[in-house]
Amino acid sequence: MIIAERKPFEEIKEMVKGYKNILNVGCGGCTSICLAGGQKEVNQLNAELKKENPELNIDSLVIERQCNYDFFVDLDEKAPKYDAILSMACGAGVQFVAERYTSIPVFPALNTVFCGVDRNVGWFEENCRTCGECVLGDTAGICPVTRCAKGIFNGPCGGTRIDGSCEVDPDTPCAWTEIFNRLTEQGRVDKITEVKPPRLWQNQVRRTLIQEDYKARYAE
Amino acid sequence: MSDQEKKAVDRAEISKMLEKKAPEMKRILNYCVHCSICAESCFLYMSHDGDPQYMPSYKVINSLGKLYKKNGNVDHEFLEGIKGMVWNNCVLCHRCYCPIGIDIPRMIDFTRSICRSQGVFPKLDEGESWL
Numbered sequence: 001m002i003i004a005e006r007k008p009f010e011e012i013k014e015m016v017k018g019y020k021n022i023l024n025v026g027c028g029g030c031t032s033i034c035l036a037g038g039q040k041e042v043n044q045l046n047a048e049l050k051k052e053n054p055e056l057n058i059d060s061l062v063i064e065r066q067c068n069y070d071f072f073v074d075l076d077e078k079a080p081k082y083d084a085i086l087s088m089a090c091g092a093g094v095q096f097v098a099e100r101y102t103s104i105p106v107f108p109a110l111n112t113v114f115c116g117v118d119r120n121v122g123w124f125e126e127n128c129r130t131c132g133e134c135v136l137g138d139t140a141g142i143c144p145v146t147r148c149a150k151g152i153f154n155g156p157c158g159g160t161r162i163d164g165s166c167e168v169d170p171d172t173p174c175a176w177t178e179i180f181n182r183l184t185e186q187g188r189v190d191k192i193t194e195v196k197p198p199r200l201w202q203n204q205v206r207r208t209l210i211q212e213d214y215k216a217r218y219a220e
Numbered sequence: 221m222s223d224q225e226k227k228a229v230d231r232a233e234i235s236k237m238l239e240k241k242a243p244e245m246k247r248i249l250n251y252c253v254h255c256s257i258c259a260e261s262c263f264l265y266m267s268h269d270g271d272p273q274y275m276p277s278y279k280v281i282n283s284l285g286k287l288y289k290k291n292g293n294v295d296h297e298f299l300e301g302i303k304g305m306v307w308n309n310c311v312l313c314h315r316c317y318c319p320i321g322i323d324i325p326r327m328i329d330f331t332r333s334i335c336r337s338q339g340v341f342p343k344l345d346e347g348e349s350w351l
């Protein structure tokens with residue numbers, strides 16, 4: 001899922017400065033799960049903003065997803081009553097809210113940081129950079145884009161330290177050493193010698209995905 | 221004691237929320253013919269070997285349906301009791317199909333809003349999960 005963290009309070013305060021009537025919208029999806037923008041966090045931020053400026057009118061609304069307009073029924077009703085909206089969803093959600101209410105400024109209360117996994121309550125790790133050409137099948141389920149400092153598809157780079165850490169940072173394990181070890185464990189270490197051709201770094205442009213079965217529906 | 225246990229249930233607020241959605245609610249309570257087509261289109265129901273707790277119509281009738289029948293006259297315990305049904309048993313993927321046009325995830329979403337309005341929601345920071 002998407003992992004985010006709250007922006008520093010000063011930054012949020014600065015963004016909404018001058019607005020007197022604000023709606024803080026939480027997201028019941030990823031940012032609830034990563035404890036950054038769910039009901040509790042919305043209530044907490046509002047209390048802090050209110051404490052800072054007792055004159056401020058700040059209300060809250062948590063919708064279950066900010067990335068799907070099917071969940072916007074209550075927000076559609078409330079949004080026009082405010083002169084600014086704070087969104088506690090990921091960047092995708094913030095943009096979807098901003099696109100729907102173009103006359104109202106929408107501010108992000110969070111920084112969206114990565115796509116990752118829950119290691120434990122409140123502890124998350126990045127595992128995927130959504131590169132669009134997944135190689136995990138050949139790398140024993142370890143992502144070289146995310147976990148190798150150089151993001152190389154053919155590794156290791158030659159800078160691996162003797163203890164198996166990365167030359168860039170001694171505290172970070174070399175992803176390619178981990179790939180080598182796990183492929184060895186699985187009896188398919190020969191995979192590592194298969195050279196991958198240079199890839200198209202297409203994630204520089206905005207991507208749209210329509211699943212195969214739905215292509216006809218949206219064709220035109 | 222967490223925030224969620226402290227708040228007393230505001231029954232008038234719940235019944236006001238219910239009133240606004242009365243037509244949609246009547247549709248599910250009166251027109252659901254129990255054809256179980258929604259069940260077959262719900263991956264959670266299918267992956268739980270057809271456990272009725274995951275059947276889309278069951279989830280709505282036993283959460284929002286009960287709230288509606290009681291006209292919001294419920295206590296905190298009741299809301300805590302349906303919390304699992306509307307958070308753990310449905311991921312709001314919108315993939316269930318109802319031939320009569322009942323929007324089940326919308327109803328579950330609405331039930332969550334009612335719970336939220338009374339301070340009832342998953343305590344994720346206390347290790348409670350909803351998946």
Ligand code: SF4
Nearest residue numbers: 027029030067090093
């Ligand atoms: S808006 Fe972002 S944070 Fe919210 S559910 Fe969608 S992807 Fe997750």
Ligand code: SF4
Nearest residue numbers: 128129131134135143
């Ligand atoms: S290779 Fe890595 S970044 Fe690319 S899709 Fe697979 S896990 Fe994600």
Ligand code: SF4
Nearest residue numbers: 148156157166174175
């Ligand atoms: S040492 Fe390993 S992780 Fe570090 S840059 Fe080289 S291959 Fe990547």
Ligand code: SF4
Nearest residue numbers: 262310311313314316
């Ligand atoms: S929205 Fe809920 S009930 Fe419908 S298919 Fe998804 S999990 Fe099942």
